[in-house]
Amino acid sequence: MFDIHKIRKDFPILNRIVNGKPLVYFDNGATAQKPQTVIDAITNYYTNQNANIHRGVHTLSREITIVYEEARKTIQAHINAAHANEIIFTRGTTESINLVAYCFGKINVFEGDEILITQMEHHSNIVAWQQLCEEKKAILKYIPINEAGELILEDLPKLITSKTKLVAFTHISNTLGTINPVKEMIKQIRALSCPLSGDGRGAVVLIDGAQAVSHLKPNVQDLDCDFYAFSGHKLFGPTGVGVLYAKEEWLTKFGPYQTGGGTIKTVTMQKTEFADAPLKFEAGTPHIEGGIGLAAAIDYVNSIGFEAIQKHEDTLMNYATQKLSEIEGVRIYGSSKHRTSVLSFNVGSIHPFDIGTLLDKYGIAIRSGHHCTQPICQFYNIPGTIRASFTFYNTVEEIDLFIEALKKSIRLLS
Numbered sequence: 303m304f305d306i307h308k309i310r311k312d313f314p315i316l317n318r319i320v321n322g323k324p325l326v327y328f329d330n331g332a333t334a335q336k337p338q339t340v341i342d343a344i345t346n347y348y349t350n351q352n353a354n355i356h357r358g359v360h361t362l363s364r365e366i367t368i369v370y371e372e373a374r375k376t377i378q379a380h381i382n383a384a385h386a387n388e389i390i391f392t393r394g395t396t397e398s399i400n401l402v403a404y405c406f407g408k409i410n411v412f413e414g415d416e417i418l419i420t421q422m423e424h425h426s427n428i429v430a431w432q433q434l435c436e437e438k439k440a441i442l443k444y445i446p447i448n449e450a451g452e453l454i455l456e457d458l459p460k461l462i463t464s465k466t467k468l469v470a471f472t473h474i475s476n477t478l479g480t481i482n483p484v485k486e487m488i489k490q491i492r493a494l495s496c497p498l499s500g501d502g503r504g505a506v507v508l509i510d511g512a513q514a515v516s517h518l519k520p521n522v523q524d525l526d527c528d529f530y531a532f533s534g535h536k537l538f539g540p541t542g543v544g545v546l547y548a549k550e551e552w553l554t555k556f557g558p559y560q561t562g563g564g565t566i567k568t569v570t571m572q573k574t575e576f577a578d579a580p581l582k583f584e585a586g587t588p589h590i591e592g593g594i595g596l597a598a599a600i601d602y603v604n605s606i607g608f609e610a611i612q613k614h615e616d617t618l619m620n621y622a623t624q625k626l627s628e629i630e631g632v633r634i635y636g637s638s639k640h641r642t643s644v645l646s647f648n649v650g651s652i653h654p655f656d657i658g659t660l661l662d663k664y665g666i667a668i669r670s671g672h673h674c675t676q677p678i679c680q681f682y683n684i685p686g687t688i689r690a691s692f693t694f695y696n697t698v699e700e701i702d703l704f705i706e707a708l709k710k711s712i713r714l715l716s
């Protein structure tokens with residue numbers, strides 16, 4: 303049973319008063335709030351379990367190593383990875399993408415090769431590829447979007463060539479809410495592209511799952527992606543921790559991303575032999591409480607269930623879209639049939655920052671700006687948008703408060 307009142311009690315921050323009003327938190331796309339179980343897991347680590355992992359023979363170290371590796375297995379099971387060693391702990395989506403750009407680029411991208419991304423990517427999934435292409439004299443191409451904020455997939459056959467080495471795209475757009483048809487896209491990409499290094503599978507695919515993981519449960523084997531990147535903090539877990547799922551074959555081929563303690567098997571003064579994945583990719587002492595907190599967050603969302611989460615989010619999204627559309631001068635960006643939990647809009651020529659600042663006075667936290675997707679803003683020829691992003695602990699009543707505050711803000715600014 304989806305009990306919204308019970309769920310809200312699990313998130314202590316939702317009791318906060320902001321500027322004299324109860325907090326309405328609609329900035330879940332930027333970062334999600336944390337349930338008590340996640341906070342408790344982190345507190346418990348520092349209160350009872352703190353030690354370094356993988357190094358010590360003493361009890362605390364052995365205990366916490368087991369807990370940390372169990373966290374990896376929780377993530378593996380959650381995204382249905384074939385092996386626990388395909389789960390690399392990183393600092394977040396951004397670092398996961400950078401890791402692939404560096405390690406894949408080093409051995410597979412050369413002058414004249416092509417990388418394909420999309421026009422709806424977060425800067426994290428643009429800049430790393432731009433840098434790689436610049437360094438390797440490779441060519442960066444993109445799949446354009448249409449007015450509805452959907453990818454123009456009819457262009458895929460002309461965008462993919464015998465030179466396409468890697469295709470990277472977001473599962474869900476953080477600005478438009480569009481849910482991309484990831485599985486179909488991967489099938490099409492594989493069919494259109496040339497086998498890379500003779501493995502017969504076509505171009506390599508990286509999915510940016512930063513926005514997707516709080517709304518759905520990715521099944522990486524079913525998707526058949528090579529890489530899937532996400533951040534802990536958008537999945538109700540801690541900041542500073544994230545995941546790179548990578549097919550084992552890549553982790554065997556890749557050299558290390560960073561080097562240092564933990565990544566090695568043996569070191570002499572002349573030479574280093576590296577450990578196998580995942581340790582080869584986890585240099586230095588990791589974000590131990592981050593991994594543990596992320597596993598607690600995954601247990602929490604699974605205790606609610608993604609079917610119930612999606613049903614509730616659809617109700618919120620439909621209600622908010624309806625209410626927002628009734629306001630004169632509102633233009634919503636993104637109208638794909640397949641979208642979720644993100645409403646980006648502008649009101650007439652009012653600057654998004656002005657609305658955001660006024661809404662804050664009513665205790666309403668939304669995001670205004672370009673949301674690290676400047677190419678989307680350039681496409682619509684706007685400086686940015688106001689973005690309300692919902693999750694399962696939000697309510698219809700909060701949307702009413704938001705709509706009322708928005709109307710008052712518009713009156714003040716008109």
Ligand code: PMP
Nearest residue numbers: 394395396424426476512513533
């Ligand atoms: N990709 C998308 C689609 C995102 O929404 C974000 C965060 N806004 C990122 C990548 C980057 O995530 P992080 O800052 O956690 O690395």
